[in-house]
Amino acid sequence: xxxxxxxxxxxxxxxxxxxxxxxxxxxxxxxxxxxxxxxxxxxxxxxxxxxxxxxxxxxxxxxxxxxxxxxxxxxxxxxxxxxxxxxxxxxxxxxxxxxxxxxxxxxxxxxxxxxxxxxxxxxxxxxxxxxxxxxxxxxxxxxxxxxxxxxxxxxxxxxxxxxxxxxxxxxxxxxxxxxxxxxxxxxxxxxxxxxxxxxxxxxxxxxxxxxxxxxxxxx
Numbered sequence: 001x002x003x004x005x006x007x008x009x010x011x012x013x014x015x016x017x018x019x020x021x022x023x024x025x026x027x028x029x030x031x032x033x034x035x036x037x038x039x040x041x042x043x044x045x046x047x048x049x050x051x052x053x054x055x056x057x058x059x060x061x062x063x064x065x066x067x068x069x070x071x072x073x074x075x076x077x078x079x080x081x082x083x084x085x086x087x088x089x090x091x092x093x094x095x096x097x098x099x100x101x102x103x104x105x106x107x108x109x110x111x112x113x114x115x116x117x118x119x120x121x122x123x124x125x126x127x128x129x130x131x132x133x134x135x136x137x138x139x140x141x142x143x144x145x146x147x148x149x150x151x152x153x154x155x156x157x158x159x160x161x162x163x164x165x166x167x168x169x170x171x172x173x174x175x176x177x178x179x180x181x182x183x184x185x186x187x188x189x190x191x192x193x194x195x196x197x198x199x200x201x202x203x204x205x206x207x208x209x210x211x212x213x214x215x216x217x218x219x
Contacts, residue, residue, distance in 0.1 A: 095123075095130035095167055097209035104141060104204035106216040113218055114194045116180050121204050121211075123174070125167040132206065134163040134175050141177060141204045143195075150195055151179055156188035181218075 100123050107118040119141055123132055132138070136157035143151045153160055165173040183192040197218050204211040 093128075093130050095125070095132040095207070097207035099125060099127060099130050100132060100167060100206055100209055101126055102204055102206045102209055102211045104202050104211050104214055106202050106214055108216060110217045110219060111181065113197055114181055116178055117216075118176050119179055119202055119204075121175050121177070122172045123165060123167055123206065124172050125169045127169060129166060129168050132165045132167050132173070134160065134165060136160055139175075139204065139206050141202065143179060143200055143202050145195070145198055145200050150200065151182070151184040153177065155184040155186050158188060 103122040105120045105122065107120065111117050121139065121141060136153055139153070139160065141153045141160075142149060159177045159179075161175060161177070163175060165175065167173055182194050185192060195218050199215055199217055201213045201215050203213050
């Protein structure tokens with residue numbers, strides 16, 4: 001015991017005490033290292049992250065990418081040039097007297113007594129296109145001599161061919177009817193008197209719109 005407290009040797013006692021302290025420090029260090037290593041193997045905090053919970057938490061979260069918002073190009077927002085509006089005629093647009101220009105033209109300016117003659121009615125639109133109904137309820141043609149009514153389609157409507165004419169501005173549409181050269185009576189009964197020699201005037205009316213008078217001679 002005295003040799004442990006008082007080292008014996010040819011060296012100074014401080015050297016022996018330093019060596020003993022150094023050995024003791026090494027032993028203490030080894031004990032601490034071993035204790036830490038043994039204890040670290042059983043510490044759940046230091047275990048490798050192999051549990052499912054740790055794997056899930058470690059998985060990076062991928063956020064859905066937002067759909068890129070495109071700004072309309074200035075050229076794409078440019079309004080298309082407007083097409084000039086054209087005047088279109090509805091299929092059911094009917095001509096009235098105010099919509100038409102009407103003329104009647106005798107086929108001959110001179111006619112022999114007792115002969116027949118064609119009367120040509122010319123119709124055109126004064127504005128937009130429209131449909132003109134050719135029937136005695138809208139159109140009439142009359143031949144007079146002075147104040148004497150000689151013949152009219154109001155009494156002889158059967159000479160008029162029913163039709164529907166599409167009228168356009170500046171374009172004439174025509175319909176023709178035959179006058180037998182005789183007078184007419186209600187019902188257009190046959191055997192009426194022939195028109196005598198003289199000056200006669202033909203006139204047409206469409207829905208109240210009258211044509212100019214056209215004169216011709218019977219000789």
